[in-house]
Amino acid sequence: MDKPLETIIVDSILDAIADQRLRAGTKLGEQALSDLFACNRAQVRRSLAALTAYQVVDHLPNRGAYVATPTxxxxxxxxxxxxxxxxxxxxxxxxxxxxxxxxxxxxxxxxxxxxxxxxxxxxxxxxxxxxxxxxxxxxxxxxxxxxxxxxxxxxxxxxxxxxxxxxxxxxxxxxxxxxxxxxxxxxxxxxxxxxxxxxxxxxGISFDDDKPQTGALSAMLRGIRD
Amino acid sequence: MDKPLETIIVDSILDAIADQRLRAGTKLGEQALSDLFACNRAQVRRSLAALTAYQVVDHLPNRGAYVATPTxxxxxxxxxxxxxxxxxxxxxxxxxxxxxxxxxxxxxxxxxxxxxxxxxxxxxxxxxxxxxxxxxxxxxxxxxxxxxxxxxxxxxxxxxxxxxxxxxxxxxxxxxxxxxxxxxxxxxxxxxxxxxxxxxxxxGISFDDDKPQTGALSAMLRGIRD
DNA sequence: TCTTTTTGGATTGTGAACAATCTGTGTTAT
DNA sequence: ATAACACAGATTGTTCACAATCCAAAAAGA
Structure with a gap:
């Protein structure tokens, strides 16, 4: 049973979001992800397209992909x-x-x-x-x-x-x-x-506080499944 | 207000599926779509990734994308x-x-x-x-x-x-x-x-009959929104 | 000192060429 | 005649180079 790398990238990012290691607003740079997963940008690009369809990533044209910030x-x-x-x-x-x-x-x-x-x-x-x-x-x-x-x-x-x-x-x-x-x-x-x-x-949630900060990407994705 | 071409491709295909112009099992060839929308394959590829995430398209590695056939x-x-x-x-x-x-x-x-x-x-x-x-x-x-x-x-x-x-x-x-x-x-x-x-x-649906045939792609996508 | 403009670096988007894989056809051997 | 094999064409997957865009810092002007 082979696993397409694209699936691994998507699942890793979804896991990181679910575990709150990746916080809302974090930039998902293409180069950074290519380096992290040792692959080319095309695969990263397709993964980000899928994550955008899942509505957990916002894609701003010419500006990159960011972890979604729900209102x-x-x-x-x-x-x-x-x-x-x-x-x-x-x-x-x-x-x-x-x-x-x-x-x-x-x-x-x-x-x-x-x-x-x-x-x-x-x-x-x-x-x-x-x-x-x-x-x-x-x-x-x-x-x-x-x-x-x-x-x-x-x-x-x-x-x-x-x-x-x-x-x-x-x-x-x-x-x-x-x-x-x-x-x-x-x-x-x-x-x-x-x-x-x-x-x-x-x-248990309240919308009074200020927006939190964005964090470093690589540290948050550590613990990627094999 | 600019519309990314990728969105147009995805919406056109979704509309065609919703209207039953595109039937289950139809092959969505990359070259065919590139020609239809006058764009390069990279954009088609990202569009298909999004449609796959929407679960209306099945993606078989090395074999292409097909309109999903629900069981x-x-x-x-x-x-x-x-x-x-x-x-x-x-x-x-x-x-x-x-x-x-x-x-x-x-x-x-x-x-x-x-x-x-x-x-x-x-x-x-x-x-x-x-x-x-x-x-x-x-x-x-x-x-x-x-x-x-x-x-x-x-x-x-x-x-x-x-x-x-x-x-x-x-x-x-x-x-x-x-x-x-x-x-x-x-x-x-x-x-x-x-x-x-x-x-x-x-x-009003029954699962007795045989599987229907797949149709021609270009004819079904006519009536693409501007 | 504050605002505006310019400029350099980095990031995203695009395009084409090349490699890998699959499908269908035709050939050959049993 | 059937089955296995081999080959050709087409399609998907990958890679790399280049163009377009954006962001931030430095420079110029008020």
């Missing part, structure tokens, strides 16, 4: 879309989750707990998003799962931009309660808890 | 996603639609009626999809609207592939009843009618 309006729309999509995903999960799926969710909760204790923010951010992505996979609707991945990525950008100090991560006990409802096959309760959870996340 | 499973997932998204859009529309919006919808219904009479299939297909896209715009959530555009495009591919003879288009009286419910601000009824409408469309 407060975007944030509202994105979270409304997440509630719409995750509600349906949740229903599918309640109906389709096997015992193995639920065990995997519990294991994930355990890891989230551990990461929270260890005070390792990038890992905690990744796991927190991972819970939602995991639900997407268990729901067995790749179309919805893909949109959810896109939206959680953009949510990471939003949280990185606008989160007020503390409440920046999903409360993992909310995740745990959702798994409980899934296990007891209580569709309405699971959906209610998930909707509430998303509203809590959204409530 | 029956894809169809089920896509229509479930449409119900999830359009339900929320519909709620927004009921709450936000101005009198002007409703007048525009009525005008659209009139055009649909006229097109159905004139037996002009491409126009009828475009208008039928246009109704749903219009709801997306009125709902004032660009994130949901964009997903809806993607999903309706893929729906066009599905209907082109699997529709059984007749019931291939939206029944426009269902559209009319939805507008009625919107105008009387009956949220639940509008959502119910829309959900039912989508189920009717999905019920």
């Amino acid at each position: 407060p309006d975007d944030a509202r729309d994105i979270f409304q879309a997440r509630r719409a999509i995750e509600t349906v995903i949740c229903r599918n999960v309640v109906r389709l989750a096997t015992q193995g799926d639920i065990a995997a969710l519990r294991e994930h909760l355990r890891q989230e707990q551990a990461a929270k204790g260890s005070d390792n923010r990038p890992v905690a951010v990744r796991l927190s998003r991972g819970f939602h992505v995991m639900l997407g996979r268990i729901g067995r609707n790749p179309v919805l799962a893909r949109y959810l991945e896109e939206l959680t990525m953009r949510s990471s950008l939003i949280i990185g931009l606008y989160a007020k100090g503390h409440a920046t991560l999903c409360a993992e006990d909310e995740h745990a309660r959702i798994v409980d409802a899934i296990e007891s096959r209580d569709e309405a309760e699971a959906q209610r808890l998930l909707d509430e959870h998303l509203r809590h996340i959204e409530a | 029956p499973d894809d169809a089920r997932d896509i229509f479930q996603a449409r119900r999830a998204i359009e339900t929320v859009i519909c709620r927004n529309v009921v709450r936000l639609a101005t009198q002007g919006d409703i007048a525009a919808l009525r005008e659209h219904l009139r055009q649909e009626q006229a097109a159905k009479g004139s037996d002009n299939r491409p126009v009828a297909v475009r208008l039928s999809r246009g109704f749903h896209v219009m709801l997306g715009r009125i709902g004032r959530n660009p994130v949901l609207a964009r997903y809806l555009e993607e999903l309706t495009m893929r729906s066009s591919l599905i209907i082109g592939l699997y529709a059984k003879g007749h019931a291939t288009l939206c029944a426009e009286d269902e559209h009319a009843r939805i507008v009625d419910a919107i105008e009387s601000r009956d949220e639940a009824e509008a959502q119910r009618l829309l959900d039912e409408h989508l189920r009717h469309i999905e019920a």
Whole structure:
């Protein structure tokens, strides 16, 4: 099974955004990326075109590609879309989750707990998003799962931009309660808890502060998958 | 206001797919597109990368780009996603639609009626999809609207592939009843009618028949927007 | 000192040539 | 006659060089 390099570039950048290693507004220079991935600019160019289509990168003609900076309006729309999509995903999960799926969710909760204790923010951010992505996979609707991945990525950008100090991560006990409802096959309760959870996340952001700064590219992309 | 050529290429192809002028499986040769749009292959290449990200084009390494051919499973997932998204859009529309919006919808219904009479299939297909896209715009959530555009495009591919003879288009009286419910601000009824409408469309397709043929590219892309 | 202009470096966009891969056709051997 | 092989044409992938554009710092003028 061969992996086209283009896919690796796209996934690496998406991962970095999801983990909040790449912050909104960071310039994605073509030369810099060519050097980092040891490839030619044409491949970088196509990768950036794909990322632009995913709406996580803004492409300004003659000026380059930048990690997207969602506006407060975007944030509202994105979270409304997440509630719409995750509600349906949740229903599918309640109906389709096997015992193995639920065990995997519990294991994930355990890891989230551990990461929270260890005070390792990038890992905690990744796991927190991972819970939602995991639900997407268990729901067995790749179309919805893909949109959810896109939206959680953009949510990471939003949280990185606008989160007020503390409440920046999903409360993992909310995740745990959702798994409980899934296990007891209580569709309405699971959906209610998930909707509430998303509203809590959204409530944890505020748009008062100033725009944050852009960071160095190469340092942020370290930890690229092989 | 300048328009990058790349955007024109992508939009032209998306329009052609939405109107069912481009059918599933059609090969999108780089040279052919370069000639059609009078540009170099690099721009075509980037456009195809974007279309691949939109999931309306499949890219096979060393073999070229083809208009995507959704599977029956894809169809089920896509229509479930449409119900999830359009339900929320519909709620927004009921709450936000101005009198002007409703007048525009009525005008659209009139055009649909006229097109159905004139037996002009491409126009009828475009208008039928246009109704749903219009709801997306009125709902004032660009994130949901964009997903809806993607999903309706893929729906066009599905209907082109699997529709059984007749019931291939939206029944426009269902559209009319939805507008009625919107105008009387009956949220639940509008959502119910829309959900039912989508189920009717999905019920109008069957996966028994053989795969259809691929067509000529240049003829299908005629009618490119300026 | 502040504003405007100019200029140099860097980055993005474009184009064409070359290499690698695939598809279909025709030949040859069993 | 069928199957395997080989070759030719066409298509995709890659590379490199050059043109156009933008940005920032330096220089000139008020």
